[in-house]
Amino acid sequence: MTNYDSIDFSPILGLSDSEVVTNSPARDITLPSGKVMALITLDNGRDHTRPNTLGPATLTALGQTLDTLAARAAKGEIQAVGITGKQYILAAGADLSEVSNVGSKDNARLIAQLGHKVLGKLSDLGVPSFAFVNGLALGGGLEIALNSTYRTVDASAAAIALPEVFLGIIPGWGGAYLLPNLIGIENALEVVISNPLKQNRVLKPKQAFDLGIMDAIFPASNYLEDSLRWADGVLAGTVKVERKNEPGKIERLTKWPIAIKMARGMLESKIGTMPRSPYVALDLLDKAKSGTKAEGFAREDEALADLVTGDQFAASMYAFDLVQKRAKRPVGAPDKTLAKKVTKVGIIGAGLMASQFALLFVRRLQVPVLITDLDQARVDKGVAYIHEEIGKLEAKGRLDADSANKLRALVTGTTDKSLYKDCDFVIEAVFEEVGVKQSVFAEIEAIVAEDTILATNTSSLSVEEIGSKLAHPERLVGFHFFNPVAVMPLIEIVKTPQTSDAALSTAFVVAKGLGKNAVLTADAPGFVVNRLLAKVMGEAARAVYEGTPVADVEKAFAPLGLPMGPFQLIDLVGWKVAAHVQDTMVRAFPDRFYANDNFHELAELSEIVEKDKGGRVTGFTKAAEKVVKKAAGSKATASDVILQRVQDGLAQEIKIMLDEGVVPEVEDIDLCLILGAGWPFIDGGATPYLDREGASERVFGGTFHNPPIRGIGA
Numbered sequence: 001m002t003n004y005d006s007i008d009f010s011p012i013l014g015l016s017d018s019e020v021v022t023n024s025p026a027r028d029i030t031l032p033s034g035k036v037m038a039l040i041t042l043d044n045g046r047d048h049t050r051p052n053t054l055g056p057a058t059l060t061a062l063g064q065t066l067d068t069l070a071a072r073a074a075k076g077e078i079q080a081v082g083i084t085g086k087q088y089i090l091a092a093g094a095d096l097s098e099v100s101n102v103g104s105k106d107n108a109r110l111i112a113q114l115g116h117k118v119l120g121k122l123s124d125l126g127v128p129s130f131a132f133v134n135g136l137a138l139g140g141g142l143e144i145a146l147n148s149t150y151r152t153v154d155a156s157a158a159a160i161a162l163p164e165v166f167l168g169i170i171p172g173w174g175g176a177y178l179l180p181n182l183i184g185i186e187n188a189l190e191v192v193i194s195n196p197l198k199q200n201r202v203l204k205p206k207q208a209f210d211l212g213i214m215d216a217i218f219p220a221s222n223y224l225e226d227s228l229r230w231a232d233g234v235l236a237g238t239v240k241v242e243r244k245n246e247p248g249k250i251e252r253l254t255k256w257p258i259a260i261k262m263a264r265g266m267l268e269s270k271i272g273t274m275p276r277s278p279y280v281a282l283d284l285l286d287k288a289k290s291g292t293k294a295e296g297f298a299r300e301d302e303a304l305a306d307l308v309t310g311d312q313f314a315a316s317m318y319a320f321d322l323v324q325k326r327a328k329r330p331v332g333a334p335d336k337t338l339a340k341k342v343t344k345v346g347i348i349g350a351g352l353m354a355s356q357f358a359l360l361f362v363r364r365l366q367v368p369v370l371i372t373d374l375d376q377a378r379v380d381k382g383v384a385y386i387h388e389e390i391g392k393l394e395a396k397g398r399l400d401a402d403s404a405n406k407l408r409a410l411v412t413g414t415t416d417k418s419l420y421k422d423c424d425f426v427i428e429a430v431f432e433e434v435g436v437k438q439s440v441f442a443e444i445e446a447i448v449a450e451d452t453i454l455a456t457n458t459s460s461l462s463v464e465e466i467g468s469k470l471a472h473p474e475r476l477v478g479f480h481f482f483n484p485v486a487v488m489p490l491i492e493i494v495k496t497p498q499t500s501d502a503a504l505s506t507a508f509v510v511a512k513g514l515g516k517n518a519v520l521t522a523d524a525p526g527f528v529v530n531r532l533l534a535k536v537m538g539e540a541a542r543a544v545y546e547g548t549p550v551a552d553v554e555k556a557f558a559p560l561g562l563p564m565g566p567f568q569l570i571d572l573v574g575w576k577v578a579a580h581v582q583d584t585m586v587r588a589f590p591d592r593f594y595a596n597d598n599f600h601e602l603a604e605l606s607e608i609v610e611k612d613k614g615g616r617v618t619g620f621t622k623a624a625e626k627v628v629k630k631a632a633g634s635k636a637t638a639s640d641v642i643l644q645r646v647q648d649g650l651a652q653e654i655k656i657m658l659d660e661g662v663v664p665e666v667e668d669i670d671l672c673l674i675l676g677a678g679w680p681f682i683d684g685g686a687t688p689y690l691d692r693e694g695a696s697e698r699v700f701g702g703t704f705h706n707p708p709i710r711g712i713g714a
């Protein structure tokens with residue numbers, strides 16, 4: 001058992017002078033019954049754009065506040081302690097910039113122990129403690145509540161979550177022990193592991209209440225007053241707090257181990273075995289079924305110290321910084337004052353992709369959106385799809401009736417191209433062929449104003465070539481979405497040698513208005529994401545055509561830690577699309593990319609791969625095997641050879657892209673892969689991983705990052 005009071009925390013108190021300290025002043029509140037509650041309000045003195053965070057100085061100050069209140073409680077001066085946050089925010093968890101600068105494993109352990117020491121005081125004050133979760137509560141913010149005796153939540157709170165696994169660590173201030181013992185193992189597995197791995201999904205207040213994390217939920221209009229009145233009732237015994245999953249009611253002997261076993265199988269199927277934090281979290285949750293709280297906290301101390309000093313957390317912090325900061329300030333974007341004001345959007349095409357565009361534009365920009373196609377039937381089908389999707393949003397309560405009707409009225413469809421004349425921004429979503437795109441733009445350019453911005457959604461064709469027949473090619477910009485349009489956060493904005501700053505600025509402003517992150521890329525084949533995915537898919541195809549079984553190829557790629565194997569990815573993208581992309585890349589760079597004519601014959605089949613329950617590809621169908629065998633060799637390639645090929649191929653291609661100025665800096669490559677292809681934080685995108693694995697050194701005798709992004713213990 002760890003005696004936290006005997007530990008010297010001074011080594012971590014001077015880690016950084018940059019910590020934004022969250023203060024913890026307390027004031028006495030007399031409750032309706034006459035009892036006195038000391039209410040702590042966490043506040044860093046900044047507005048809501050800089051949430052409260054919990055660094056070493058903050059925790060130390062909070063600990064001192066709690067010690068003072070415990071002494072007052074012992075004297076009978078107060079009958080309860082409450083803790084809440086500044087407006088809209090309880091706390092966004094640990095100050096990650098401080099955590100990533102710990103310098104040693106011993107210091108990392110001290111960070112974990114300090115959190116346990118301070119937050120643990122909330123359950124050892126001599127009087128009940130109440131957490132009033134008035135807003136955002138992530139990680140350590142939620143653990144403040146879990147360490148408290150009782151919890152209420154504001155129904156309008158932005159998000160409640162334990163997102164640590166997403167960042168390559170674990171809930172290390174009580175969450176991994178306290179949560180399963182509060183709400184049961186199945187619910188805890190969802191909050192601690194499943195949600196973070198689903199693109200960092202968070203809980204809404206009602207969900208947190210329904211799971212049993214919160215004891216009461218109150219509307220925002222009178223949240224604190226209602227919470228104080230409720231707390232007074234709890235103290236008086238007139239309010240009974242019923243918890244269906246209290247320790248005595250949680251079934252541990254059978255259900256707990258079965259849930260852990262099922263979760264382990266799900267993880268192995270969905271994400272492979274390379275990510276460390278989900279499995280460490282799983283082990284902590286497993287062991288939480290028995291033993292004492294002190295033992296549970298000690299396990300968290302060691303697990304957090306180990307993960308914080310590892311390579312995956314270092315890469316995750318690099319990736320987190322890219323997504324939180326760089327993505328919000330795109331490098332190379334012209335001054336936004338140059339952007340043309342967009343009051344009407346035109347979309348050439350009415351197919352599924354065009355309709356997804358229209359739905360996104362009308363929802364986010366709330367301006368008139370015009371779609372056109374070759375015949376009225378296609379137009380009507382597109383408009384009907386958009387109206388249907390708006391209806392679904394209304395049915396889910398994400399839009400009220402008036403808003404839904406307004407959006408429907410803003411979308412119009414026609415075969416009459418002359419109605420494009422007053423559009424400020426026109427994007428095409430037609431067949432991926434240069435001639436087709438040139439033709440539609442030539443027709444539209446004759447109709448629209450001279451300063452109307454034209455955008456192409458091409459995924460791999462030359463934007464400059466598409467615009468070569470325009471009278472004003474400077475108005476054309478690449479605006480490449482990723483599928484599904486509503487979900488994927490990246491837009492690659494492609495600049496040709498002719499593209500004007502006004503067109504480019506408009507594209508960036510529009511992308512931001514759509515709620516997307518934009519990265520500037522030069523007009524190079526495949527831009528960034530598809531070029532590198534083509535490398536991955538090409539090396540997978542090469543191995544198969546050499547004679548390696550599909551399942552073995554998928555396993556060879558596992559150490560990359562990608563969200564899906566290469567053939568699972570190809571199946572998602574579409575075999576015909578993948579074959580087309582491979583052909584495009586081979587035409588551009590025949591010495592560096594692989595394609596096989598047999599790939600097109602394979603793509604004609606209706607069923608090509610077989611999958612397990614987790615969606616992982618296990619092999620080809622019999623029909624596909626028959627097609628592949630016509631062109632395949634008979635000698636399987638070793639897994640380590642396949643892996644090194646793809647590692648070295650990626651390192652070579654990224655180095656060439658940087659040398660050629662495809663993107664401004666290496667960080668933009670990683671940002672594109674994270675946002676556009678779901679590459680994991682634990683790899684930092686790609687380049688920290690390639691440096692770590694020695695691929696950069698093998699290919700060009702250096703590293704992408706100097707020094708390489710490595711864990712403290714490396």
